[in-house]
Amino acid sequence: MAEVATEQQILDGLADIIDEIVGIDKSEVTPDKNFIDDLDIDSLSMVEIAVAAQDQFGVEIPDDELRNLKTVQDVINFVQKLQS
Amino acid sequence: MSTSQTRVVVTGLGATTPLGGDLPSTWSALLAGESGIRTLDWEGVEDLPVRFAATLKVQPDAVMPKQNLRRLDRNQAIALIAAREAWASAGFAAPTGGKGQKGMERPGVDGGFTVDGERLGVVLSSGIGGLHTALNSYDVYREKGWSRVSPFTVPMLMPNGASGHVGIEFGAMAGSHALVSACASSAEAVGYAIDMIRVGRADVVICGGTESCIHPLQMASFGSMRAMSTRNEEPARASRPYDKNRDGFVLGEGAAVMILESEEHARARGARVHGFASGAGYSGDAYDIVLPDPSGAGQAKAMQRALKDAGLEPTDLVHINAHATSTPAGDVAELASIKAGLGEEAARGLVVTATKSMTGHLLGGAGALESIFTLLALRDGVVPFVANLEDLDDEVDLDIVRDEPRKLADGPAAALNNSFGFGGHNVSVAFERAL
Numbered sequence: 001m002a003e004v005a006t007e008q009q010i011l012d013g014l015a016d017i018i019d020e021i022v023g024i025d026k027s028e029v030t031p032d033k034n035f036i037d038d039l040d041i042d043s044l045s046m047v048e049i050a051v052a053a054q055d056q057f058g059v060e061i062p063d064d065e066l067r068n069l070k071t072v073q074d075v076i077n078f079v080q081k082l083q084s
Numbered sequence: 085m086s087t088s089q090t091r092v093v094v095t096g097l098g099a100t101t102p103l104g105g106d107l108p109s110t111w112s113a114l115l116a117g118e119s120g121i122r123t124l125d126w127e128g129v130e131d132l133p134v135r136f137a138a139t140l141k142v143q144p145d146a147v148m149p150k151q152n153l154r155r156l157d158r159n160q161a162i163a164l165i166a167a168r169e170a171w172a173s174a175g176f177a178a179p180t181g182g183k184g185q186k187g188m189e190r191p192g193v194d195g196g197f198t199v200d201g202e203r204l205g206v207v208l209s210s211g212i213g214g215l216h217t218a219l220n221s222y223d224v225y226r227e228k229g230w231s232r233v234s235p236f237t238v239p240m241l242m243p244n245g246a247s248g249h250v251g252i253e254f255g256a257m258a259g260s261h262a263l264v265s266a267c268a269s270s271a272e273a274v275g276y277a278i279d280m281i282r283v284g285r286a287d288v289v290i291c292g293g294t295e296s297c298i299h300p301l302q303m304a305s306f307g308s309m310r311a312m313s314t315r316n317e318e319p320a321r322a323s324r325p326y327d328k329n330r331d332g333f334v335l336g337e338g339a340a341v342m343i344l345e346s347e348e349h350a351r352a353r354g355a356r357v358h359g360f361a362s363g364a365g366y367s368g369d370a371y372d373i374v375l376p377d378p379s380g381a382g383q384a385k386a387m388q389r390a391l392k393d394a395g396l397e398p399t400d401l402v403h404i405n406a407h408a409t410s411t412p413a414g415d416v417a418e419l420a421s422i423k424a425g426l427g428e429e430a431a432r433g434l435v436v437t438a439t440k441s442m443t444g445h446l447l448g449g450a451g452a453l454e455s456i457f458t459l460l461a462l463r464d465g466v467v468p469f470v471a472n473l474e475d476l477d478d479e480v481d482l483d484i485v486r487d488e489p490r491k492l493a494d495g496p497a498a499a500l501n502n503s504f505g506f507g508g509h510n511v512s513v514a515f516e517r518a519l
Contacts, residue, residue, distance in 0.1 A: 023151030044236055048154075048234065048236075
């Protein structure tokens, strides 16, 4: 994705990835959700999701940053920051 | 029959095989003499010496969500499918031990018996492990680099992965094991499970085997050994144990799982008992890494030790499900071992079948699947026939079941399942009918 994505586009894209990888319904993926506590996603699946998100949004997510991305909103903010 | 030790009964059964997606469909197809062997439709298959195999009748994605399959090697997925069937058929409620796996169901029977996870064990073997995962992940690595390799690669390729997944799903905390001895692996798993119950480590054990390695590399590797049938024009007729024109084994895939239980535990909960898992015998050929000892001494000892372990006499046997893979040397050598191990009289008083004629050779899944077939033959009083047996080898002088299934007489009956593996691993498992 070359152009800068809107917050909604990032949310939709992320929800698609999460559905594809761990089978959580898209309606469950809202900005306030914590990946581990709310969505029950394990650490290895988070690695898969991060790699898929890098491909989809054209950004690099270093391992150090991945640890700080605890909620869906954290990912949206991170992607927007790098794209702008 | 042993009176001094705990007796072990079989109370649950499950399988997914080239003949069917569950055990009942597999067993009825087997009795009908159907073949699970099919032509492979891979790209580039024409470069392989063998272009057919016994592939699964029902694909895992027909019964399991794709998100689960992303983190399971094919051999692990089918082990879970077979284990779920066995668990349900034993009448067990949803597991309570442990916490299960994220995103995966933990099915059970409504109103079923709740198994104590501390008294539940798993012994589940694969001979090869996650071959598909290892090779596919290497392709990803070469094409896209290390960061695109799935973080689940290690647990998917390790040969104990199926045992681990089944242990987690069903909350088995008495111990989860994976014995590896090539084509004898899951016969050994059944034997180990019997011992776990006898020594008091567990009341209930989920045991069996799984294999899925029908990959071009495996076809090339076995092809390079000249071990497989090359009857490419007639796949369904390729596996033909004891036939004069047999020319090698046919690679198969599938999983088979039994629930073993102490008789006391099973009777107390009013479980359906399919029969007794009476004992197992083992030997090592100490001869060659792939060839069986031509004297058959090791195979004979495994059978003798199984009988001793089960407290049975050779004349108690009515049936043997032979290892018989449809190789020119192996099939008749095993018959000589049966005579040497049991004595001529007992050997001539039983009927022999070779179900790999229909299922192909499931390698690490074979011992458990054929153990189930042995048990069902006793339970239902009917032995499947050897498919494709058109022209009996002149060296065959035992009673081979051919042309149609053979009825067994009512009353007390025992049978052996033989499984032999590369490495010189000989395993024989004894079963008895429940009266």
